[in-house]
Amino acid sequence: MRHVSYHHGNLREALVEAAVELGRERGPDGIVIREVARRTGVSHNAAYRHFADRDELLHEVTQVGLDGLSAAMLARVKRVRVKDPVERARRRLREVGKAYVDYALAEPGLFAVAFSGPSFGDLTGPYQHLTDALDECLAVGYLPPAKREGAELTCWAGVHGFSMLHSTGPLRDVPRRQRDADLGRLLDRLDEALRA
């Protein structure tokens, strides 16, 4: 579907797509307006008809990254096939955490973009999946009511820190085996912290 007209048709989407690809490949600093335009086959200034500035384009990529994260979490939660309600709730919470880390490791560029200021996207989606999992743990009686408050932040901080350190951080060269074992332990500790 090559366009031939002067007007592109849906340049905005094409630009976002190219920007996402750049973010995926090179992280936040790799999202460069002129390169985005080049890849879209359009002049270096065309993007300014659709985005006020670079930050606005970056913001779009941020949102795509967060949406991907949210989708990954949901997919993993839905795949849980455990009958026992308590075990199912625990397992779902664990899958939420795993999905978070897996996404950060599978898409380090987009993950970095998603959490690189100055304007953050809407993290309602990912946050809601975490909240839902915790609510379920509470409902089935696994999570004591006294521990419900602030539980989101405890979990989020843990998996976010793990993700940051391993995706683009100082632990990025830790071999996969050990990383998996470490993540398993971290999730075990979070589970214990909420249960105890």
Add this chain to the structure above:
Amino acid sequence: MRHVSYHHGNLREALVEAAVELGRERGPDGIVIREVARRTGVSHNAAYRHFADRDELLHEVTQVGLDGLSAAMLARVKRVRVKDPVERARRRLREVGKAYVDYALAEPGLFAVAFSGPSFGDLTGPYQHLTDALDECLAVGYLPPAKREGAELTCWAGVHGFSMLHSTGPLRDVPRRQRDADLGRLLDRLDEALRA
């Protein structure tokens, strides 16, 4: 102490100092060679006699940031005045975590630089303080031996995630009161996770 000679005398240190100040004020992207030179009162190219490129200068700032973090941790640990060995060990571990987060919040720019690739500094210092605190918890019998392995990462991930989210991340506008309460809860959960 104005220099008058053509040669500066200790330009390298002066450049690092200016770069640190820029990093403190504006974060990693704010460390700009030409601005560093300007603030040091030398030509835009002078830095290349002391650093191969921008990354090498950035790396110096990274190390300064990590040294500051290490010093902050040590200072807080040394101030603990608890007699009971078990309580002292617990308290020291908690202070290590608090120091980490406090530093990240007090110096968001330097903290961001310290954990911004591509080359990371030597985090032996900070890591050692955490290891020491955990070893002490083990020695006094508070931390069960089975939980000792990987305990560093559990703690580090938690405080690092909390720091990232609150210093320059999406939770940076959370009011101080709530942030403090949230940190308290996080440290409580970590304590429980290691004890249980």
Add this chain to the structure above:
DNA sequence: CCTCTATGTGGACGTTGTCAACATAGAATC
């Protein structure tokens, strides 16, 4: 006094974000 080397300067190039002026396609109006 002379030369050598380390260190700082000046100017250049290519890249970036962004602005202003211009051009054109497609829709709206007559």
Add this chain to the structure above:
DNA sequence: GATTCTATGTTGACAACGTCCACATAGAGG
């Protein structure tokens, strides 16, 4: 169908950046 309007793309410019090269100079050692 011809004309005007507006949304959308293009061209050219500017300043700031990292970096390279040629040059200048200070201070040390002969």
